[in-house]
Amino acid sequence: GAVVSQHPSWVICKSGTSVKIECRSLDFQATTMFWYRQFPKQSLMLMATSNEGSKATYEQGVEKDKFLINHASLTLSTLTVTSAHPEDSSFYICSAARTSAGGIGELFFGEGSRLTVL
Amino acid sequence: GNSVTQMEGPVTLSEEAFLTINCTYTATGYPSLFWYVQYPGEGLQLLLKATKADDKGSNKGFEATYRKETTSFHLEKGSVQVSDSAVYFCALSDGGGGFKTIFGAGTRLFVKA
Numbered sequence: 001g002a003v004v005s006q007h008p009s010w011v012i013c014k015s016g017t018s019v020k021i022e023c024r025s026l027d028f029q030a031t032t033m034f035w036y037r038q039f040p041k042q043s044l045m046l047m048a049t050s051n052e053g054s055k056a057t058y059e060q061g062v063e064k065d066k067f068l069i070n071h072a073s074l075t076l077s078t079l080t081v082t083s084a085h086p087e088d089s090s091f092y093i094c095s096a097a098r099t100s101a102g103g104i105g106e107l108f109f110g111e112g113s114r115l116t117v118l
Numbered sequence: 119g120n121s122v123t124q125m126e127g128p129v130t131l132s133e134e135a136f137l138t139i140n141c142t143y144t145a146t147g148y149p150s151l152f153w154y155v156q157y158p159g160e161g162l163q164l165l166l167k168a169t170k171a172d173d174k175g176s177n178k179g180f181e182a183t184y185r186k187e188t189t190s191f192h193l194e195k196g197s198v199q200v201s202d203s204a205v206y207f208c209a210l211s212d213g214g215g216g217f218k219t220i221f222g223a224g225t226r227l228f229v230k231a
Contacts, residue, residue, distance in 0.1 A: 032217060043207065043223045044162075093161065097217040107217055109154075111161040 003027060004096045006110035013084055014118055020080045021113045023094030029074035030096035035067070038091040038112070050077040084117045091115075120145045124208045124222035131198055132230050139193040139225045141182075141208035149210040151175075151184050151191040152219070156205045165193075165206070203229045 003026040013019050023033055031052045036044040048069050049057040056069035066088075068080040077096075081088050093112045124141040131137060143151065153165040153175070166175030171186035180195045191208060208222040 034218070036221075041224075041226075044221045046218070046220065049218060095162075095219070106164065107211075107219060108164075109162040 004094065004108045004110040006092075006094055006113050008113060009111060010114040010116075012116045012118065015085050016083055018080055018082045019084055019115060020078055021092055021094075021115075023077045023079070023096065023110050025075045025096040025098070025108070028096075028098045030077075030098060031074060032097045033071060033077040034095045034097075034107070035069060035077075035079050036093040036095070038093055040091075044093060047079075081115065084115070086117045089115055089117045120149065120210060120212070120220050122208050122210055122220055122222035124206075124225055126223070127205075127226040128228055129225060130228045130230065133200055134197045135229075137193070137195040137198045137202075137227070139206055139208075139227070141191045141193065141222060143189050143191065143208075143210050145189075145210055145212075147212065149212060151182070152209040152211070153180070153182055153191070153193050154207040154209055154221075156207065156224075158204070162207065198227070198229045200229045200231050203227055 005024045007022045033050040035047045037047050038044045046059050047062045050069045050071040052071045052074050058064045071077040091112050091114050094110045095107045121144045150169045152167045154162045155165045156162050166177040168175040168184035171184050174183045182191050182193045205224045205226045207224045209219050211219045
Protein backbone atom coordinates (compact mmCIF):
# COMPACT_ATOMS: atom_id res chain seq x y z
CA GLY A 1 0.00 0.00 0.00
CA ALA A 2 0.88 3.65 -0.18
CA VAL A 3 3.39 4.90 2.33
CA VAL A 4 4.16 8.38 3.52
CA SER A 5 7.33 8.86 5.50
CA GLN A 6 8.38 11.71 7.74
CA HIS A 7 11.87 12.54 8.88
CA PRO A 8 13.03 13.07 11.52
CA SER A 9 10.58 11.24 13.75
CA TRP A 10 11.74 13.30 16.69
CA VAL A 11 14.01 16.27 17.13
CA ILE A 12 15.21 18.35 20.04
CA CYS A 13 16.57 21.81 19.36
CA LYS A 14 17.56 24.97 21.18
CA SER A 15 15.33 27.99 21.23
CA GLY A 16 16.05 30.30 18.30
CA THR A 17 17.21 27.63 15.89
CA SER A 18 15.33 26.42 12.81
CA VAL A 19 14.20 22.87 12.21
CA LYS A 20 13.24 21.22 8.92
CA ILE A 21 10.85 18.28 8.73
CA GLU A 22 10.52 16.26 5.54
CA CYS A 23 7.45 14.46 4.26
CA ARG A 24 7.86 11.99 1.41
CA SER A 25 5.37 9.92 -0.51
CA LEU A 26 7.32 6.75 -1.17
CA ASP A 27 5.35 4.99 -3.87
CA PHE A 28 3.06 7.58 -5.41
CA GLN A 29 3.16 11.16 -6.60
CA ALA A 30 1.34 13.70 -4.50
CA THR A 31 0.47 17.08 -5.94
CA THR A 32 -1.12 18.00 -2.64
CA MET A 33 0.18 17.44 0.86
CA PHE A 34 -1.10 18.74 4.16
CA TRP A 35 0.64 19.69 7.38
CA TYR A 36 -1.05 19.23 10.74
CA ARG A 37 -0.09 20.01 14.29
CA GLN A 38 -1.25 17.85 17.17
CA PHE A 39 -1.01 18.93 20.78
CA PRO A 40 -0.96 16.28 23.53
CA LYS A 41 -4.30 14.51 23.82
CA GLN A 42 -5.85 16.85 21.28
CA SER A 43 -6.94 16.63 17.70
CA LEU A 44 -5.04 17.44 14.57
CA MET A 45 -5.10 21.07 13.59
CA LEU A 46 -4.65 21.74 9.90
CA MET A 47 -1.83 24.21 9.41
CA ALA A 48 -1.48 24.46 5.65
CA THR A 49 -2.06 22.88 2.29
CA SER A 50 1.08 22.32 0.28
CA ASN A 51 0.76 22.27 -3.50
CA GLU A 52 3.59 21.12 -5.72
CA GLY A 53 5.16 23.98 -7.60
CA SER A 54 3.17 26.73 -5.93
CA LYS A 55 2.88 28.56 -2.64
CA ALA A 56 1.30 26.84 0.31
CA THR A 57 -2.12 27.87 1.52
CA TYR A 58 -2.10 28.57 5.25
CA GLU A 59 -5.03 28.25 7.63
CA GLN A 60 -6.17 31.26 9.57
CA GLY A 61 -3.94 31.99 12.52
CA VAL A 62 -0.91 30.09 11.22
CA GLU A 63 2.14 32.28 10.70
CA LYS A 64 3.49 31.67 7.20
CA ASP A 65 6.83 33.26 8.04
CA LYS A 66 7.17 31.02 11.05
CA PHE A 67 6.23 27.78 9.36
CA LEU A 68 7.83 27.71 5.92
CA ILE A 69 6.49 25.08 3.55
CA ASN A 70 8.15 24.00 0.34
CA HIS A 71 6.75 21.41 -2.06
CA ALA A 72 9.48 21.24 -4.65
CA SER A 73 8.67 17.86 -6.12
CA LEU A 74 5.77 15.46 -6.43
CA THR A 75 7.14 13.28 -3.66
CA LEU A 76 8.55 15.75 -1.16
CA SER A 77 7.19 18.54 1.00
CA THR A 78 9.17 20.19 3.79
CA LEU A 79 8.07 22.16 6.83
CA THR A 80 10.65 24.46 8.39
CA VAL A 81 9.94 25.85 11.83
CA THR A 82 11.97 29.05 11.89
CA SER A 83 13.41 30.53 15.08
CA ALA A 84 11.72 27.86 17.13
CA HIS A 85 10.53 28.57 20.65
CA PRO A 86 9.26 26.25 23.38
CA GLU A 87 5.64 26.98 22.45
CA ASP A 88 6.35 25.45 19.03
CA SER A 89 6.98 22.10 20.68
CA SER A 90 4.39 19.75 19.25
CA PHE A 91 3.73 16.70 17.11
CA TYR A 92 3.73 17.61 13.42
CA ILE A 93 2.00 15.28 10.99
CA CYS A 94 1.90 15.39 7.21
CA SER A 95 -0.46 13.70 4.82
CA ALA A 96 -0.32 13.17 1.09
CA ALA A 97 -3.22 12.83 -1.28
CA ARG A 98 -3.12 10.03 -3.80
CA THR A 99 -5.61 10.37 -6.61
CA SER A 100 -6.69 7.81 -9.12
CA ALA A 101 -8.73 7.95 -12.28
CA GLY A 102 -11.86 10.01 -11.88
CA GLY A 103 -10.34 12.15 -9.18
CA ILE A 104 -11.20 9.71 -6.43
CA GLY A 105 -8.43 9.34 -3.95
CA GLU A 106 -7.27 8.86 -0.42
CA LEU A 107 -5.12 10.58 2.15
CA PHE A 108 -2.14 8.79 3.63
CA PHE A 109 -0.49 10.02 6.80
CA GLY A 110 3.09 10.10 7.89
CA GLU A 111 4.19 8.74 11.25
CA GLY A 112 4.59 12.22 12.66
CA SER A 113 7.56 14.23 13.90
CA ARG A 114 7.83 15.24 17.52
CA LEU A 115 9.57 18.58 18.01
CA THR A 116 10.84 19.62 21.42
CA VAL A 117 12.29 23.10 21.74
CA LEU A 118 14.38 23.71 24.83
CA GLY B 119 -17.30 26.58 8.32
CA ASN B 120 -17.02 22.84 8.46
CA SER B 121 -16.64 21.17 11.83
CA VAL B 122 -16.72 17.77 13.49
CA THR B 123 -17.88 17.02 17.02
CA GLN B 124 -17.29 13.67 18.63
CA MET B 125 -17.91 12.32 22.09
CA GLU B 126 -15.32 12.99 24.70
CA GLY B 127 -13.30 10.18 26.12
CA PRO B 128 -11.79 8.27 27.46
CA VAL B 129 -14.11 5.37 26.89
CA THR B 130 -13.29 2.26 28.92
CA LEU B 131 -14.85 -1.05 27.99
CA SER B 132 -14.36 -4.69 28.81
CA GLU B 133 -13.37 -7.08 26.06
CA GLU B 134 -16.31 -8.22 23.91
CA ALA B 135 -18.42 -5.20 24.89
CA PHE B 136 -20.34 -3.17 22.31
CA LEU B 137 -18.75 0.09 21.23
CA THR B 138 -20.38 3.30 20.01
CA ILE B 139 -18.48 6.53 19.48
CA ASN B 140 -20.75 9.36 18.44
CA CYS B 141 -19.78 11.81 15.74
CA THR B 142 -21.78 14.68 14.25
CA TYR B 143 -20.70 17.16 11.66
CA THR B 144 -21.48 20.56 10.20
CA ALA B 145 -20.68 21.08 6.56
CA THR B 146 -21.74 22.82 3.42
CA GLY B 147 -22.12 20.75 0.32
CA TYR B 148 -21.58 17.02 0.32
CA PRO B 149 -18.55 16.05 2.38
CA SER B 150 -16.95 12.65 2.63
CA LEU B 151 -16.77 11.23 6.14
CA PHE B 152 -14.00 9.20 7.72
CA TRP B 153 -12.91 7.43 10.84
CA TYR B 154 -9.19 7.33 11.49
CA VAL B 155 -7.44 5.35 14.22
CA GLN B 156 -4.18 6.16 15.97
CA TYR B 157 -2.63 3.28 17.88
CA PRO B 158 -0.13 4.10 20.64
CA GLY B 159 3.12 5.37 19.17
CA GLU B 160 1.91 5.20 15.59
CA GLY B 161 0.57 7.54 12.93
CA LEU B 162 -3.00 7.86 11.77
CA GLN B 163 -4.55 5.10 9.73
CA LEU B 164 -7.77 5.24 7.78
CA LEU B 165 -10.25 2.89 9.42
CA LEU B 166 -13.28 3.40 7.19
CA LYS B 167 -15.01 5.98 5.06
CA ALA B 168 -18.28 6.89 3.39
CA THR B 169 -18.61 9.28 0.51
CA LYS B 170 -22.36 9.85 0.26
CA ALA B 171 -25.54 9.74 2.28
CA ASP B 172 -26.66 6.29 3.47
CA ASP B 173 -23.29 4.76 2.62
CA LYS B 174 -21.96 2.38 5.24
CA GLY B 175 -18.23 2.15 5.75
CA SER B 176 -16.86 -0.97 7.39
CA ASN B 177 -13.50 -2.46 8.27
CA LYS B 178 -12.11 -4.81 10.93
CA GLY B 179 -15.56 -5.25 12.45
CA PHE B 180 -16.14 -1.49 12.75
CA GLU B 181 -19.04 0.17 10.96
CA ALA B 182 -20.37 3.68 10.46
CA THR B 183 -23.29 4.91 8.38
CA TYR B 184 -23.41 8.34 6.74
CA ARG B 185 -26.68 9.86 8.01
CA LYS B 186 -27.37 13.13 6.26
CA GLU B 187 -30.70 13.72 8.04
CA THR B 188 -29.00 13.68 11.44
CA THR B 189 -25.57 14.83 10.17
CA SER B 190 -23.99 11.92 12.00
CA PHE B 191 -21.42 9.21 11.37
CA HIS B 192 -21.34 7.15 14.56
CA LEU B 193 -18.71 4.43 14.88
CA GLU B 194 -19.82 1.01 16.15
CA LYS B 195 -18.31 -2.36 16.82
CA GLY B 196 -20.18 -5.33 18.18
CA SER B 197 -17.37 -6.87 20.21
CA VAL B 198 -14.21 -4.96 21.03
CA GLN B 199 -10.82 -6.48 21.69
CA VAL B 200 -7.89 -5.29 23.76
CA SER B 201 -6.06 -4.59 20.51
CA ASP B 202 -8.72 -1.99 19.61
CA SER B 203 -7.37 0.31 22.33
CA ALA B 204 -6.44 3.49 20.47
CA VAL B 205 -7.58 7.01 19.73
CA TYR B 206 -10.35 7.30 17.15
CA PHE B 207 -10.83 10.45 15.07
CA CYS B 208 -13.92 11.31 13.11
CA ALA B 209 -13.17 13.51 10.12
CA LEU B 210 -14.67 15.07 7.05
CA SER B 211 -13.27 16.37 3.83
CA ASP B 212 -14.78 18.80 1.40
CA GLY B 213 -16.86 17.35 -1.35
CA GLY B 214 -14.80 18.85 -4.13
CA GLY B 215 -12.14 16.18 -4.00
CA GLY B 216 -9.71 18.64 -2.48
CA PHE B 217 -8.81 16.30 0.39
CA LYS B 218 -8.72 19.11 2.92
CA THR B 219 -9.68 17.20 6.05
CA ILE B 220 -11.09 18.51 9.32
CA PHE B 221 -10.76 16.29 12.38
CA GLY B 222 -12.79 15.88 15.51
CA ALA B 223 -11.09 16.06 18.89
CA GLY B 224 -10.52 12.32 19.07
CA THR B 225 -11.87 9.72 21.49
CA ARG B 226 -9.50 7.54 23.42
CA LEU B 227 -10.68 3.95 23.87
CA PHE B 228 -9.32 1.61 26.51
CA VAL B 229 -10.36 -2.04 26.33
CA LYS B 230 -9.70 -4.18 29.40
CA ALA B 231 -9.13 -7.90 29.24
